[in-house]
Amino acid sequence: MTTLSLENADRRKAWGFVAPALVWTVAFFVVPFLFMAAMSLWSRQGREIVRAWNLDNYLRFFGENALLKGLSNSLEITLTVTVLSVLLAYPLAWIIAERVPKRFQRTALILAILPFWTSYVVRSYSWLLVLTKNGVINQALLGIGIISEPLEIASTRTATVIGFVHFFVMLLTLTIYANLVQLSPNYRRAAADLGANGLQTFWHVILPLTLPGIMTGAFLTFVLCIGDYITPQILGGNNELVLPQIIMLQIGRRADLPMASALSIVLMLAVTLAYALCARWLKIDRV
Amino acid sequence: MSVGKEGNEMKTGKRPGACMRRFLQSATALAAIAFAAPTLAQDELNALVWCDHTDPTLIEPFEQANNVKVNLKDFEGTGAGLSIIEQSQPGDWDVMVIDGVDVQRALDMDLFAELPADALPTADIFPEVRLDKNNSRDGKIYAVTEKFGYNTIAYDKSKVDVNDMKNLSSLWSEKYKGRIAIYDYYLPLIGIAGLELGKKTAELTDADLPAIKDRLVALKQNSKQVSDVVSSQTALATGEVDILLGGGEWITGVLSADKPDLDWTIPDEGGLLWTQSIAVLKTSKKQELARKFVQYIVSPEGQARLATSSCYWAMPANSKAGDHLTDAQKAALRWSDQASYLPKTQLYPVPSAELDQKMQDVWTEMLQQ
Numbered sequence: 001m002t003t004l005s006l007e008n009a010d011r012r013k014a015w016g017f018v019a020p021a022l023v024w025t026v027a028f029f030v031v032p033f034l035f036m037a038a039m040s041l042w043s044r045q046g047r048e049i050v051r052a053w054n055l056d057n058y059l060r061f062f063g064e065n066a067l068l069k070g071l072s073n074s075l076e077i078t079l080t081v082t083v084l085s086v087l088l089a090y091p092l093a094w095i096i097a098e099r100v101p102k103r104f105q106r107t108a109l110i111l112a113i114l115p116f117w118t119s120y121v122v123r124s125y126s127w128l129l130v131l132t133k134n135g136v137i138n139q140a141l142l143g144i145g146i147i148s149e150p151l152e153i154a155s156t157r158t159a160t161v162i163g164f165v166h167f168f169v170m171l172l173t174l175t176i177y178a179n180l181v182q183l184s185p186n187y188r189r190a191a192a193d194l195g196a197n198g199l200q201t202f203w204h205v206i207l208p209l210t211l212p213g214i215m216t217g218a219f220l221t222f223v224l225c226i227g228d229y230i231t232p233q234i235l236g237g238n239n240e241l242v243l244p245q246i247i248m249l250q251i252g253r254r255a256d257l258p259m260a261s262a263l264s265i266v267l268m269l270a271v272t273l274a275y276a277l278c279a280r281w282l283k284i285d286r287v
Numbered sequence: 288m289s290v291g292k293e294g295n296e297m298k299t300g301k302r303p304g305a306c307m308r309r310f311l312q313s314a315t316a317l318a319a320i321a322f323a324a325p326t327l328a329q330d331e332l333n334a335l336v337w338c339d340h341t342d343p344t345l346i347e348p349f350e351q352a353n354n355v356k357v358n359l360k361d362f363e364g365t366g367a368g369l370s371i372i373e374q375s376q377p378g379d380w381d382v383m384v385i386d387g388v389d390v391q392r393a394l395d396m397d398l399f400a401e402l403p404a405d406a407l408p409t410a411d412i413f414p415e416v417r418l419d420k421n422n423s424r425d426g427k428i429y430a431v432t433e434k435f436g437y438n439t440i441a442y443d444k445s446k447v448d449v450n451d452m453k454n455l456s457s458l459w460s461e462k463y464k465g466r467i468a469i470y471d472y473y474l475p476l477i478g479i480a481g482l483e484l485g486k487k488t489a490e491l492t493d494a495d496l497p498a499i500k501d502r503l504v505a506l507k508q509n510s511k512q513v514s515d516v517v518s519s520q521t522a523l524a525t526g527e528v529d530i531l532l533g534g535g536e537w538i539t540g541v542l543s544a545d546k547p548d549l550d551w552t553i554p555d556e557g558g559l560l561w562t563q564s565i566a567v568l569k570t571s572k573k574q575e576l577a578r579k580f581v582q583y584i585v586s587p588e589g590q591a592r593l594a595t596s597s598c599y600w601a602m603p604a605n606s607k608a609g610d611h612l613t614d615a616q617k618a619a620l621r622w623s624d625q626a627s628y629l630p631k632t633q634l635y636p637v638p639s640a641e642l643d644q645k646m647q648d649v650w651t652e653m654l655q656q
Contacts, residue, residue, distance in 0.1 A: 046640035047395065066648070066655040125521065132527040152465070154527055155512035237512030238471055241654050249651060253474070254643060255366030255373075 033268075040261035049258060057262035070246040071266060077157065077242060078226040081164040082218050088165065089172030089217065096173070097180035109177065113170045120167070124234040127163045128154055131235070155237020163235045164225055171224075172217035179213025180206075215281035222274045227267060243267050330355045332576055334382040335368055337361060337563060339434070339596035340584075348592075349583045355576065365389040372398065377570035381577040387562030388474075388637045390421045390430045399429040399566040406578060407431050408585055411607045415629040416562050430566035433584055434593055436601035437632060438475035439558030441523060441534030441551040455483045455556045458532055459505055467510040468522045470533025473650035474635050475559045476503065479533065481636070482556045488633045493642060496649055503653040506532070513654060516599065523549060533559075536620055540600030543619035553631050560632035562604070587611055594620060 041053040061067045096108045115123065130136050133150040141147045153159050187209065191201040229244035238245070243263060250260040330353075334340065338361045346357050362368045365386050372380060385393055393399055409417065412432060422430040440452050447466075451457040458467055469476060478488040480502045486495055507513065511528050520538050522528045524546055531538055535558070539549040565584055567577040583589045590603035591611035602620055609622060621628065638646055 047392065064648075066652045069655045125517075128518070128521060129525065132522075132525050134526045152511075155514075155522075233515070234518055237518070238514055238654055239512060241651065246651065249647065251367055251370065252364035253366040254640075254647060255370045256644075257370065 036261045037265060039258050040265050042258040044254065044256040044258055057259045058266075060259070061262060061266060066241075067246060067263070070241050070243045070263075071270070073240050074226050074242040074244075074267075075270065077160060077164070077232070078222055080161055081168060081225050082221045084161065084165050085168040085172050085221050086214055086218055089169045090176055090214065092169065093173045093176035093180055097177050109174070112173050115166065116170055121230055121234070123167070124163055124231050127159070127166070128234055131159050131162065154235070155239055157236060157240065159235040159237075160232045163231045164228070167231075168221040168225065171220060172214075175217035175220070176210060176213045179210045183209055211281045215278045219274060219278050223271050226270060226274075330573070330576060331358055332356070332381050332573060332580055333358045333360070333379060334384075334580065335360050335362060335371060335380050336382075336384045337363075338598035339593060339601075340384060342592070342596040342598060345589065345592040345596055348588070349580060352583075353576070353579065357580070365392065369393070369396070369398075372568070378572045380568050381571040381573050382565065382567055382580055384433070384563055384565050385430065386635070387416075387418055387421050387430075387432055387435075387564045388635045390564050390566070391424070391637075393566070394424050394429055398569060400569040400571065400574060400577075402428045402431060402567065402578065402581065404428055406582060408605055408607070411587075412585075412604045413602075413606055413625070413629070416560075416604050418562060418564075418634075421562075422564055430564035431581065431585055432562050432604040433565045433590070434601050435560060435562040435604055436537045437535035437551070437553060437558045437628065438470065438472075438479065438533045438561055438635075439535050439551060439553045439632075441531040441538045441549065443523065443526070443529045443546075443548050444550045445548040446526075446529040449550075449552075452530075452552050453554050455479070455554045458530065459483075459502070459509055461509075463530060464509050465511050466529040467506075468519050468528040468531045468534075469506065469510050469513045470519055470531060471513045471515050472533065473646055474638075475561065476533055477646050477649065478559045478633065478636050480506070482558075482633070485556075488559065488636045491636050491638070491642075493645060496645055500649045500653065503649065504656050507653055507656055535601075537599040537601045540595075540619045541597070543615075553628055558628075558632045560629070560634050562634070591616075 038053075040057055041055070042049055042051050043054060043056045044050075092112065096105055096112065100108045118126075131154040132138070133152075133154070135154070137153065138147075138150040142150065153162075183206065187205050188201055191205045196204065226242075227244055229242075229248060232242045232245060236242075241249075243266065247260045247263045247267075250256040250263065332355055334357055336359050340346065341359050341361055346359065349355070350357055360371065362371060368383065368385065369392075372383070383393070383398070390399075407428065409428075409431075413435075416432045416435045418432055422428060422432065440455070440458070442449075442452050447463070451460075451462070457463065477491070477499055480499045481488060481491055481495060483502060484495075484498055486499075491499075510532075512518070512522060514522060516538070519531050519534060520542070523531050523534070523538065524542055535551050539546075539551050542549055565581050567574060567581060571577045584593060585605055587605055587607040588611055590605040590608035594600060594603040594608060594612065595616050600616075600620060602622075602625065609617060612620070612622070617623070636646070
């Protein structure tokens with residue numbers, strides 16, 4: 001009896017701790033999400049929102065090339081950014097975790113994430129100034145004679161990718177670094193004992209063990225990148241639209257909230273799919 | 288010393304009442320401040336505005352003169368503004384700034400309160416922008432034009448042939464390929480493409496859209512970017528582009544001191560006239576204060592401040608505002624040229640909801656090309 005009542009008390013205490021987060025999630029995620037899902041089944045007809053459920057918005061999305069292209073642009077840019085960010089962040093995290101002396105690691109990490117401290121919008125506009133025809137990069141390349149005409153970087157997909165990668169390399173460096181420093185040196189010693197060289201140790205031991213950190217960072221990158229409106233808007237020059245920009249177009253003048261909701265649901269499905277694909281490696285507790 | 292002593296006593300549990308007493312004293316003091324606050328607080332006015340109204344030099348004189356705090360929420364696009372109102376409680380908002388061509392849309396939703404004719408300086412407002420058809424219904428005034436300007440061609444005169452800028456079609460020529468930014472707002476740009484095709488904005492129909500779309504796609508292929516206000520301004524100021532189609536004094540005016548080579552003109556085919564109106568929300572519980580705010584904004588002093596607001600410059604609707612502007616400000620606004628500009632311009636297209644949807648689709652398809 002005493003054990004049971006203690007268990008009940010523990011359970012009540014546990015629910016007490018979880019309840020605030022649960023209430024928060026239900027109030028600010030589940031309820032708004034359900035409302036948005038319901039709204040995506042309404043439609044804007046003329047100036048009115050018609051609250052009769054139908055699939056018109058989804059049919060329109062899959063029937064219009066310009067809208068579908070928004071999704072494909074979003075996926076292409078997001079995947080490119082995620083892969084590039086991982087490729088750049090891993091060596092950086094490795095250097096900080098393995099090559100930088102312990103007493104300087106904190107400083108190195110702070111330096112790596114320093115750009116996080118500036119506003120996201122300001123950072124995007126700063127990149128715009130760096131990448132323009134008269135920007136630092138073009139002027140430097142022209143100055144040393146590598147190019148004779150300025151490169152067209154600003155207002156292109158390349159500019160969008162550069163802006164994103166700069167931001168997400170910082171994020172990925174943190175998650176991968178956190179994973180790397182947790183690895184016991186015994187793994188490497190054991191691999192060396194068994195005759196593995198450095199490359200083999202990395203490929204067969206270190207990399208698989210750091211996959212949770214990589215995948216967690218990559219998933220966060222995917223989620224944040226595919227839903228971002230600001231960077232493509234500022235750096236991409238509207239020369240192609242990603243899905244969040246198309247969502248904003250629906251709201252801007254016409255206030256077509258049902259269509260905007262449907263597009264947001266499509267965006268969430270893409271994120272859910274990404275989660276399903278990397279769920280097996282997403283062990284956040286190990287990061 | 289006493290703090291340490293109290294701390295020790297609390298740690299040892301000798302004087303638990305002291306801790307509770309201090310807590311209660313603090314709580315009582317905080318509660319007194321909290322409950323006293325409303326009686327000391329100024330009156331407040333909530334205004335849904337465009338970014339030009341967020342300049343403190345415009346708002347502070349009204350706040351000080353009326354001992355009121357004006358809470359400003361800026362938005363872009365009528366749809367976004369109307370969504371905010373739809374999602375608010377009646378009475379949350381007192382004043383709204385709205386695109387002149389969208390006043391009737393708001394009136395369809397029964398949003399605005401009538402403004403007494405004798406409360407407005409109608410006689411002082413430039414006749415071309417009074418826009419009775421937009422701002423009134425059934426003989427009653429519901430909104431008043433506060434500012435206007437042009438969506439036309441802004442350019443860097445040190446980099447382009449100024450004579451070319453008198454002809455809209457030159458922007459489609461190879462000579463300016465990759466040197467143009469297009470302002471990212473479909474209504475004026477569809478209107479401008481229509482002007483280039485010789486069509487009046489007020490007469491645009493579904494049947495005109497295929498030809499307009501072709502012209503827009505060709506223009507996009509000739510341009511560097513399609514961008515919002517800040518990005519367009521940045522591109523023009525940094526030399527990333529030499530021309531902004533859809534720009535005007537609202538882009539170059541604020542930069543006139545630093546970038547004297549930035550200029551704008553209305554080409555022979557004409558340009559688009561944009562106007563913004565201000566209105567009092569029907570559900571406002573502070574009708575008198577809200578009306579006072581509107582009166583301040585359309586007064587000569589308020590108009591001069593609004594015209595040269597830090598967000599963007601444009602012509603004030605009140606002709607008496609000129610008395611409060613410097614010669615340099617008037618020159619940047621082209622004050623003395625208005626008489627020749629206004630006849631060359633047309634208002635934005637005012638599409639039905641269905642045509643509006645089709646226009647937006649054309650714009651989206653153009654952007655995705």
